[in-house]
Amino acid sequence: MKILVLLKMVPDVVEELEVAADGASLDRGFLRLIINERDENALEQALILKERHQGEVVVLAPEAPEVDDVLYTAMARGADRAIKVTGLREGLGSRASAAMLAGTLPGIAGLLPVDLVLTGCQAIDDLDGLVGPLVAAHLGLPYIGIVTGLDVDAGNVARCSREYSGGVRGRFEVDLPAVVGIQGAEKPPRYVPIAKVRAAMAAGGIETVPAVPGEEPGLLETLEMRKPVVAEGAEMIAGEPDEIAARICEILIGRGLL
Amino acid sequence: MAQATVMEAPAPTLAGLLASPAGRQLLSCIQCGTCAGTCPYGDVMRNTPRRLIGMLREGFIEEVIASDDLLSCVTCYDCWAKCPRGLRLTDVLLPLVKEQVLLRLPQVPAELQSALSNTLRYGNPMGESPRKRAAWVESAPVPVPLLRDLGRPVDVLWIVECYAAYYPRGQDNARATARVLGALGVDFAILGNEEKCAGECARLVGEAGLFDTLREQNLATFGKYEFARLLTSDPHAFDAFSYVYPMLGFRRPVEHTTPFVAARLDDLKPRLTRELGYRVTYHDSCVLGRHNHMHDQPRRILEALPGVSLVEMTHNRDNTICCGGGGGGMWLDTFYKAKGHPRLSDRRVEEAAATGADVLAVSCPYEVPRFEDSLKVLGYDDRMVVRDVMELVAEALAE
Numbered sequence: 001m002k003i004l005v006l007l008k009m010v011p012d013v014v015e016e017l018e019v020a021a022d023g024a025s026l027d028r029g030f031l032r033l034i035i036n037e038r039d040e041n042a043l044e045q046a047l048i049l050k051e052r053h054q055g056e057v058v059v060l061a062p063e064a065p066e067v068d069d070v071l072y073t074a075m076a077r078g079a080d081r082a083i084k085v086t087g088l089r090e091g092l093g094s095r096a097s098a099a100m101l102a103g104t105l106p107g108i109a110g111l112l113p114v115d116l117v118l119t120g121c122q123a124i125d126d127l128d129g130l131v132g133p134l135v136a137a138h139l140g141l142p143y144i145g146i147v148t149g150l151d152v153d154a155g156n157v158a159r160c161s162r163e164y165s166g167g168v169r170g171r172f173e174v175d176l177p178a179v180v181g182i183q184g185a186e187k188p189p190r191y192v193p194i195a196k197v198r199a200a201m202a203a204g205g206i207e208t209v210p211a212v213p214g215e216e217p218g219l220l221e222t223l224e225m226r227k228p229v230v231a232e233g234a235e236m237i238a239g240e241p242d243e244i245a246a247r248i249c250e251i252l253i254g255r256g257l258l
Numbered sequence: 259m260a261q262a263t264v265m266e267a268p269a270p271t272l273a274g275l276l277a278s279p280a281g282r283q284l285l286s287c288i289q290c291g292t293c294a295g296t297c298p299y300g301d302v303m304r305n306t307p308r309r310l311i312g313m314l315r316e317g318f319i320e321e322v323i324a325s326d327d328l329l330s331c332v333t334c335y336d337c338w339a340k341c342p343r344g345l346r347l348t349d350v351l352l353p354l355v356k357e358q359v360l361l362r363l364p365q366v367p368a369e370l371q372s373a374l375s376n377t378l379r380y381g382n383p384m385g386e387s388p389r390k391r392a393a394w395v396e397s398a399p400v401p402v403p404l405l406r407d408l409g410r411p412v413d414v415l416w417i418v419e420c421y422a423a424y425y426p427r428g429q430d431n432a433r434a435t436a437r438v439l440g441a442l443g444v445d446f447a448i449l450g451n452e453e454k455c456a457g458e459c460a461r462l463v464g465e466a467g468l469f470d471t472l473r474e475q476n477l478a479t480f481g482k483y484e485f486a487r488l489l490t491s492d493p494h495a496f497d498a499f500s501y502v503y504p505m506l507g508f509r510r511p512v513e514h515t516t517p518f519v520a521a522r523l524d525d526l527k528p529r530l531t532r533e534l535g536y537r538v539t540y541h542d543s544c545v546l547g548r549h550n551h552m553h554d555q556p557r558r559i560l561e562a563l564p565g566v567s568l569v570e571m572t573h574n575r576d577n578t579i580c581c582g583g584g585g586g587g588m589w590l591d592t593f594y595k596a597k598g599h600p601r602l603s604d605r606r607v608e609e610a611a612a613t614g615a616d617v618l619a620v621s622c623p624y625e626v627p628r629f630e631d632s633l634k635v636l637g638y639d640d641r642m643v644v645r646d647v648m649e650l651v652a653e654a655l656a657e
Contacts, residue, residue, distance in 0.1 A: 014380060014385060014386070014387050015387050015389060016387070030389060034379075187365065188365075188368065188371075190365070190366075191366035191371040191374065191375065193357070193360055193361055193464075193465060193466075193467050193468075194378060194465060194467030194468040194470075194471055195357075195466060195467030195470075196361075196467070197467070198467050198470070198471070
């Protein structure tokens with residue numbers, strides 16, 4: 001079986017995000033990018049399926065700072081092929097990203113058809129999680145998202161689980177090929193010793209393909225970006241721990257809560 | 259007595275190990291079992307160091323690396339110190355086997371995985387922002403210059419290391435060290451956010467590739483500046499810089515803060531005037547103590563502090579009991595708990611409490627959180643506190 005995993009980089013919030021001078025974008029001075037956590041889970045699920053059923057895992061990511069490290073790490077973990085899409089326009093929103101992917105994928109030698117396309121069902125800069133379903137629509141494939149585990153049987157059917165509130169789980173069947181949005185893999189993403197990543201880097205092998213813009217522009221214009229304004233009524237309590245604790249007690253008692 | 263020495267380049271694989279001079283040492287093992295008897299987890303490991311050596315010699319290499327037993331090695335240097343044949347188990351042989359174990363583990367324990375991933379990405383195991391590595395400097399009692407801001411050579415490049423730079427109680431140690439260095443008039447500077455973890459615990463847990471990466475990055479940073487010597491409060495970093503970085507040509511004197519200050523005690527004594535009134539017991543760290551035999555220097559400092567009386571634990575100096583934090587143990591507590599292993603820091607704190615001391619003094623930044631946790635778990639936190647030797651020195655300094 002052949003699985004395509006779509007990865008992308010998102011801002012790493014370990015560093016405090018700052019708004020740039022234009023008031024409409026992130027300050028990239030200290031910003032670092034990291035693999036979208038759900039995409040990393042999609043890769044893990046793909047590797048689990050490969051271990052179970054054999055086959056090939058291809059990872060594909062739009063060009064971004066540090067994306068080479070992510071692609072080499074994916075290869076060290078067990079991906080067979082890594083592709084970087086270059087020449088992207090700035091400000092691609094979900095619709096334009098999906099159109100670009102759908103426009104680019106058919107031209108990549110030896111890629112399509114695949115049995116499964118896995119990707120994260122969300123990203124911190126795409127909480128709507130639209131890219132997966134839109135790619136599925138462009139490719140004419142079914143989509144199921146927010147999946148926390150899947151397996152494939154011999155009849156080319158994927159059985160997916162989803163979690164609902166209240167501890168309820170749902171099981172779904174989807175005919176392959178399909179696009180699946182992964183919320184979490186069956187187990188946490190695996191650790192790969194750095195020596196293996198360094199070996200993958202030394203071997204090279206990331207393929208580069210130019211982006212083919214889709215018909216749908218869908219470019220987003222960010223009008224304004226700002227940090228939350230500190231509202232009135234919030235009291236920041238400063239001081240030693242004892243003083244802070246005493247002040248908290250005073251407030252709770254004052255409101256009749258203690 | 260075993261002496262720590264600069265490492266020769268080890269063979270990169272287990273097969274290579276058995277063909278190398280260090281590996282061939284395995285053949286000289288007399289299977290006396292001293293290593294198994296002295297190992298702090300020897301009674302709970304399925305395959306003790308003695309058995310592991312026997313298995314490796316008899317060709318049961320697959321069985322050894324398929325077992326996760328070696329993750330129980332907290333690199334306390336006890337087997338290294340006591341082996342009658344002088345086998346370099348802790349620093350050479352076991353890490354090479356562990357590297358293979360780590361490669362084969364179906365799932366690396368979660369805390370260890372995140373510590374290793376964080377160290378690669380952010381240069382510290384906590385996953386804290388590299389930009390905030392020198393944030394503690396704002397609360398330092400004396401100016402702590404960044405080497406890149408000084409624009410001139412410096413005598414001492416102080417490698418603060420991760421726990422002193424980020425961990426709140428570790429920052430107490432960093433501030434105290436800054437105060438003591440200031441009092442001594444030392445010409446020092448730090449690297450700030452250019453500093454990355456020295457990587458020794460990554461190396462000893464078997465993550466050689468991560469260690470190599472950190473070493474390359476740190477050596478590149480060292481190469482940008484002029485300084486006469488390195489100083490660090492982390493014994494693990496002291497070992498890395500002293501014995502492993504030289505394999506790639508690093509040739510600068512390396513000092514640990516405790517012996518560094520002990521050597522300058524006469525200059526400091528006139529200013530050590532504040533009466534502390536503490537009964538102190540000193541815990542020899544495995545690395546500074548057993549591996550480097552620096553037992554007298556911390557005791558000389560403690561005895562010079564006004565109003566400090568020193569009492570000894572039953573196991574001291576080369577016979578010290580490990581806190582359990584070395585060689586990745588800092589990030590394997592849950593793994594050990596799941597295996598039913600006792601917590602080694604609890605064992606140590608029981609012994610410390612039995613001395614009747616009210617201060618447990620340490621010289622390693624790992625020990626502060628480990629022993630403070632154990633004091634709370636065992637219910638001794640109302641009668642004993644953990645303090646780094648530098649914190650006590652700073653406290654005894656007159657304003």
